[in-house]
Amino acid sequence: MRHIIGSVALVAVLAAAASFIQNEFYLRTLFMICVYFLCAAGMNVLLGFAGQKSLGQAGLFAAGAYAVALLTTRYEVGPWIALVLACAVSAFFGILIAVPSLRVRGPSLAMVTLAFGIVIEKLVTEGSEVFGGAMGIYAIQPLHIGGVPFTMVQWVWFGLLLCLVTHLLLRNLLRGRYGRAFLSLQADEIAAGAVGVAVYRYKVLAFVIAAVTCGLAGALVAQQNQYINSDFINFHLSVFILLLVLFGGSGSLYGPLLGSVTLVIIGALVARWTWIEHFVNGALLLFALYAMPKGLAGVFGSLFRKLGVGSHGASALSPGAGRAAPRLPTRAVPKSASAGLLSAEALNKAFGGVVPAKDVSVLLTEGHIHALIGPNGAGKSTFINMLTGIIQPDRGKVTFLGSDITRQTVHDICRHGVARTFQNLRLFKDLSVRENVLLGQHSRMRNGFLSSLLGLPKAWREEAKALEKVNGILAFTGLSQYADAPAGSLAYGLQRRVELARALASEPLLLLLDEPAAGLNPQETAELGQLLVRIRDEGITILLIEHHMDLVMSISDHVIVLDYGQKIAEGAPSKVQADPRVMEAYLGTTVEAA
Numbered sequence: 159m160r161h162i163i164g165s166v167a168l169v170a171v172l173a174a175a176a177s178f179i180q181n182e183f184y185l186r187t188l189f190m191i192c193v194y195f196l197c198a199a200g201m202n203v204l205l206g207f208a209g210q211k212s213l214g215q216a217g218l219f220a221a222g223a224y225a226v227a228l229l230t231t232r233y234e235v236g237p238w239i240a241l242v243l244a245c246a247v248s249a250f251f252g253i254l255i256a257v258p259s260l261r262v263r264g265p266s267l268a269m270v271t272l273a274f275g276i277v278i279e280k281l282v283t284e285g286s287e288v289f290g291g292a293m294g295i296y297a298i299q300p301l302h303i304g305g306v307p308f309t310m311v312q313w314v315w316f317g318l319l320l321c322l323v324t325h326l327l328l329r330n331l332l333r334g335r336y337g338r339a340f341l342s343l344q345a346d347e348i349a350a351g352a353v354g355v356a357v358y359r360y361k362v363l364a365f366v367i368a369a370v371t372c373g374l375a376g377a378l379v380a381q382q383n384q385y386i387n388s389d390f391i392n393f394h395l396s397v398f399i400l401l402l403v404l405f406g407g408s409g410s411l412y413g414p415l416l417g418s419v420t421l422v423i424i425g426a427l428v429a430r431w432t433w434i435e436h437f438v439n440g441a442l443l444l445f446a447l448y449a450m451p452k453g454l455a456g457v458f459g460s461l462f463r464k465l466g467v468g469s470h471g472a473s474a475l476s477p478g479a480g481r482a483a484p485r486l487p488t489r490a491v492p493k494s495a496s497a498g499l500l501s502a503e504a505l506n507k508a509f510g511g512v513v514p515a516k517d518v519s520v521l522l523t524e525g526h527i528h529a530l531i532g533p534n535g536a537g538k539s540t541f542i543n544m545l546t547g548i549i550q551p552d553r554g555k556v557t558f559l560g561s562d563i564t565r566q567t568v569h570d571i572c573r574h575g576v577a578r579t580f581q582n583l584r585l586f587k588d589l590s591v592r593e594n595v596l597l598g599q600h601s602r603m604r605n606g607f608l609s610s611l612l613g614l615p616k617a618w619r620e621e622a623k624a625l626e627k628v629n630g631i632l633a634f635t636g637l638s639q640y641a642d643a644p645a646g647s648l649a650y651g652l653q654r655r656v657e658l659a660r661a662l663a664s665e666p667l668l669l670l671l672d673e674p675a676a677g678l679n680p681q682e683t684a685e686l687g688q689l690l691v692r693i694r695d696e697g698i699t700i701l702l703i704e705h706h707m708d709l710v711m712s713i714s715d716h717v718i719v720l721d722y723g724q725k726i727a728e729g730a731p732s733k734v735q736a737d738p739r740v741m742e743a744y745l746g747t748t749v750e751a752a
């Protein structure tokens with residue numbers, strides 16, 4: 159509430175101040191700050207949170223601007239309705255530009271979006287019949303109240319109102335489940351899927367948010383000028399929108415505000431020397447990249463921390479760590495689990511000539527610790543990658559609680575109740591331990607997009623419930639004291655435990671652990687063994703890949719042995735230990751020769 163009151167008060171003061179300003183240039187500068195804030199706020203979701211680099215925002219600005227232009231001049235649609243429709247048109251283009259992101263990443267994605275921007279630029283320049291080319295489209299209907307067009311002061315008021323609403327809505331969205339999901343995409347898409355984040359859906363959503371705010375900004379400019387032509391739409395605009403975010407502070411809720419205020423004012427100061435404008439923007443971009451990797455928001459943030467202003471670390475959502483009793487949230491085990499929790503039937507996988515899975519069949523029984531062992535390269539990780547949807551088997555079937563999950567997506571399998579850790583840690587290293595574990599709760603939270611965006615009580619209740627469960631998991635795994643530390647700053651053994659806690663947070667029925675003791679010292683390995691037994695005792699079935707034979711033999715109820723992609727033995731630990739084929743696989747020779 160404090161933030162909302164503060165934001166409303168700031169906007170009210172600015173709006174009141176604007177009504178005393180007579181100078182048209184100053185009012186227009188204020189209006190352009192609002193316009194660019196809108197562009198930057200959406201771009202910040204896309205770049206700063208979801209980590210998707212777009213160089214084609216000018217195309218989305220054009221979509222909004224030309225949509226209102228054509229709707230109000232050709233089809234006589236009222237200006238207010240045209241403004242809403244322009245947002246819808248931009249959202250459509252947002253989806254269009256998001257499609258390549260499903261296949262390409264990083265610099266390649268930036269190139270694709272750049273191409274999109276260039277295509278739109280060419281379209282509006284060359285398509286003079288529809289878009290008017292360099293001549294542009296005149297007589298665009300401005301917004302009005304009771305038939306009287308907005309005055310410049312009213313444009314500023316309306317711009318400020320839109321900025322306030324956009325800021326508050328995006329703040330609601332980004333500080334909860336959706337913000338964490340976007341950040342997880344930026345950090346590691348495979349890990350994001352494994353904690354239940356629908357990777358492609360969230361990418362498209364981030365593109366659509368950036369498209370709608372950018373299209374809205376374009377529509378406002380077109381309606382305020384009552385004119386738009388192809389000169390507005392160029393590559394410099396895309397770069398400028400990128401610069402607003404990088405200079406202000408990518409990934410910060412205040413970055414777009416700082417970026418748009420600073421850069422529009424600098425732009426206004428050098429406006430009389432147009433030749434210098436691009437040079438200044440280029441220099442600022444370089445300066446931001448080299449000297450302020452976290453932008454102005456980062457600089458102010460560290461300044462405030464040095465001065466001891468504001469709290470650092472624990473968010474408003476984080477009550478005292480370790481308050482909850484050490485227990486695990488678990489979901490009820492369905493009756494069908496008694497017939498076997500998961501069954502893999504004749505799974506096959508080949509990578510060219512390498513065959514890491516050859517007719518592997520396994521039945522995992524509820525409430526047991528199963529161990530999957532075998533020499534290096536036997537196909538153990540490939541096997542659990544097939545169970546969790548990261549690799550599709552060539553043939554065979556995986557059934558979990560009676561449902562066929564063979565071709566399901568990684569996040570859907572997580573939703574069913576299968577969680578995992580990775581052989582090579584896949585933590586969200588820049589996020590705190592608590593945020594990592596909260597991400598594990600993603601698939602268990604029920605607040606949708608609208609309730610999160612509007613900050614409805616349901617969304618906050620879900621957040622509070624998730625936080626309570628997470629505090630319980632942190633206490634259970636002995637991580638409470640590290641809750642606010644960035645996960646990447648912890649010692650290796652603790653990072654492994656954070657990954658385990660994150661998997662537990664999805665309240666799994668089946669936990670797949672890929673070499674959880676790798677890199678741990680003997681003391682940590684023994685503690686891990688005790689922790690796994692406690693997890694099993696909470697009712698969670700475990701499948702453990704491990705090379706540590708002492709650990710495997712001391713805690714497992716059932717051991718499965720793979721060699722060259724084939725199952726060569728399974729049964730109780732003592733039986734497997736005595737199996738001649740297992741000894742042969744491990745010793746590389748016959749028992750007699752050994």
Ligand SMILES: Nc1ncnc2c1ncn2[C@@H]1O[C@H](COP(=O)(O)OP(=O)(O)OP(=O)(O)O)[C@@H](O)[C@H]1O
Binds near residue numbers: 512581
């Ligand atoms: N994506 C891939 N492309 C090509 N080959 C692969 C791929 N993934 C695994 N392999 C190969 O399949 C074989 C089995 O690998 P896998 O990682 O499943 O074995 P593992 O039993 O887990 O080994 P380790 O104990 O060393 O982790 C190896 O020869 C590996 O090189």
